[in-house]
Amino acid sequence: MKRIQLKARAKINLSLDVLRRRPDGYHEVEMIMHQIDLFDRVQINEREDNKIVINTNCGYIPKDSDNIAYKAASLIGNTFNINKGLDIHIEKKIPVAAGLAGGSSNAAAVIIGLNRLWNLKLTVKEQMELGVKIGADVPFCIAGGAALAEGIGERLTPIKGLKNLWLVISKPSISVSTADVYKSLSLPNIQDKRPDTQMLLRAVECGDINLLASNMKNVLETVTEEKYPVITKIKRKMMEYNALGSIMTGSGPTVFGIFKNYHRAKSAYEHLSLLYKQTYIVQSFHRRNDDE
Numbered sequence: 704m705k706r707i708q709l710k711a712r713a714k715i716n717l718s719l720d721v722l723r724r725r726p727d728g729y730h731e732v733e734m735i736m737h738q739i740d741l742f743d744r745v746q747i748n749e750r751e752d753n754k755i756v757i758n759t760n761c762g763y764i765p766k767d768s769d770n771i772a773y774k775a776a777s778l779i780g781n782t783f784n785i786n787k788g789l790d791i792h793i794e795k796k797i798p799v800a801a802g803l804a805g806g807s808s809n810a811a812a813v814i815i816g817l818n819r820l821w822n823l824k825l826t827v828k829e830q831m832e833l834g835v836k837i838g839a840d841v842p843f844c845i846a847g848g849a850a851l852a853e854g855i856g857e858r859l860t861p862i863k864g865l866k867n868l869w870l871v872i873s874k875p876s877i878s879v880s881t882a883d884v885y886k887s888l889s890l891p892n893i894q895d896k897r898p899d900t901q902m903l904l905r906a907v908e909c910g911d912i913n914l915l916a917s918n919m920k921n922v923l924e925t926v927t928e929e930k931y932p933v934i935t936k937i938k939r940k941m942m943e944y945n946a947l948g949s950i951m952t953g954s955g956p957t958v959f960g961i962f963k964n965y966h967r968a969k970s971a972y973e974h975l976s977l978l979y980k981q982t983y984i985v986q987s988f989h990r991r992n993d994d995e
């Protein structure tokens with residue numbers, strides 16, 4: 704029986720802009736996305752029967768066909784007419800419903816893993832085209848590294864990622880539905896809150912973390928931060944503890960701060976982790992999937 708184990712890394716949005724609402728309800732976005740070195744471990748083992756079975760150490764994600772990793776496995780099985788059963792074990796470390804693409808990264812790991820396990824010879828682009836059928840963040844999680852994401856998030860232009868960037872990530876104990884956040888977004892409300900994506904892209908590519916950190920913006924804060932003042936509180940704390948800049952990632956509620964060095968990040972981590980249990984000190988992860 705064949706088996707494979709992969710790391711499924713989380714992402715943050717260094718900027719998030721919404722350009723328009725499409726007739727199907729989805730939104731056209733412009734985002735700078737970056738993987739971080741906070742990951743779940745996904746292990747896939749073939750089974751004797753033809754069932755897909757999800758196991759996880761996390762008590763509050765679905766273990767049936769609602770699990771996004773299950774959906775990815777069944778999509779690959781159906782697309783390539785492979786009727787083999789799989790045990791998928793997810794060791795969760797990425798906070799759930801947090802804006803960190805935890806579920807999407809698991810789906811991406813299953814697509815990448817089955818491509819290798821079953822020798823499907825899919826290119827990264829082909830894997831991404833399958834991934835978007837599961838969710839808008841899945842193609843980025845397959846591509847990895849750092850990218851400008853357009854369309855609904857699936858049109859990716861790879862960029863040179865940031866090496867060894869120190870971040871503190873803090874999730875308050877509330878969960879947010881991405882669909883609800885996009886639904887509640889008022890486009891007129893965000894006009895004076897939009898990021899200068901081109902300038903931020905240049906900052907990332909030059910490694911100018913001061914310029915980046917002080918200009919990061921996420922227009923979805925107008926919905927989630929408005930509803931949950933704890934997000935403002937965490938951003939303030941990050942700045943109080945010497946972050947160069949701090950915003951919410953994705954649809955929230957997780958907040959991240961960028962720090963000049965490990966010592967400053969550690970000091971912020973020590974303070975914030977006393978207030979918010981789900982606080983992590985992490986580095987950026989810049990390697991793309993096609994580099995591996």
Ligand SMILES: C[C@](O)(CO)[C@H](O)COP(=O)(O)OP(=O)(O)OC[C@H]1O[C@@H](n2ccc(N)nc2=O)[C@H](O)[C@@H]1O
Nearest residue numbers: 728729730732838839840841855856881882885953954
């Ligand atoms: C907020 C982000 O995480 C930022 O990276 C993504 O835009 C969301 O990506 P995701 O969670 O993979 O999104 P999906 O699972 O495809 O969609 C969840 C819901 O979010 C809304 N959605 C998502 C992406 C997008 N560009 N426009 C949207 O309006 C849709 O209502 C959709 O029903």
Ligand SMILES: Nc1ncnc2c1ncn2[C@@H]1O[C@H](COP(=O)(O)OP(=O)(O)OP(=O)(O)O)[C@@H](O)[C@H]1O
Nearest residue numbers: 770771799800801802803804805806809840881953
């Ligand atoms: N493998 C999985 N891991 C995490 N959540 C999952 C998984 N499968 C299904 N879910 C469900 O998906 C929902 C969103 O969880 P997820 O952690 O992916 O959110 P997120 O970090 O906000 O994602 P994104 O940043 O892509 O919007 C939760 O309600 C969760 O129960």
